Amino acid sequence: MAPKLRDLARDQRRPYIESVDEPTCTCGHDRFHPKAEANPSYGPFGWALLMLGATPVPRHVEYRCRTCGASLGISQDTEDIRRVT
Numbered sequence: 001m002a003p004k005l006r007d008l009a010r011d012q013r014r015p016y017i018e019s020v021d022e023p024t025c026t027c028g029h030d031r032f033h034p035k036a037e038a039n040p041s042y043g044p045f046g047w048a049l050l051m052l053g054a055t056p057v058p059r060h061v062e063y064r065c066r067t068c069g070a071s072l073g074i075s076q077d078t079e080d081i082r083r084v085t
């Protein structure tokens with residue numbers, strides 16, 4: 001039982017640890033902040049599909065601060081990509 005409890009405690013601490021690791025801009029916003037916007041990034045082939053009216057899957061998502069315009073990092077996580085499409 002003890003190791004399980006310790007794992008649970010570690011999981012509960014993870015959001016804090018991840019927020020420390022997330023890049024932030026000079027305003028202090030990270031990519032989860034409401035002022036951050038997610039921009040899907042398509043490769044040249046994806047843009048061609050977009051112009052043909054298809055819905056390509058972005059290669060990655062770039063997060064940008066809406067206040068200062070600084071990049072808050074790029075995510076290739078399929079969950080993040082699905083969220084912006």
Ligand SMILES: [Zn+2]
Pocket residue numbers: 025026027028029065066067068069070
């Ligand atoms: Zn900013």
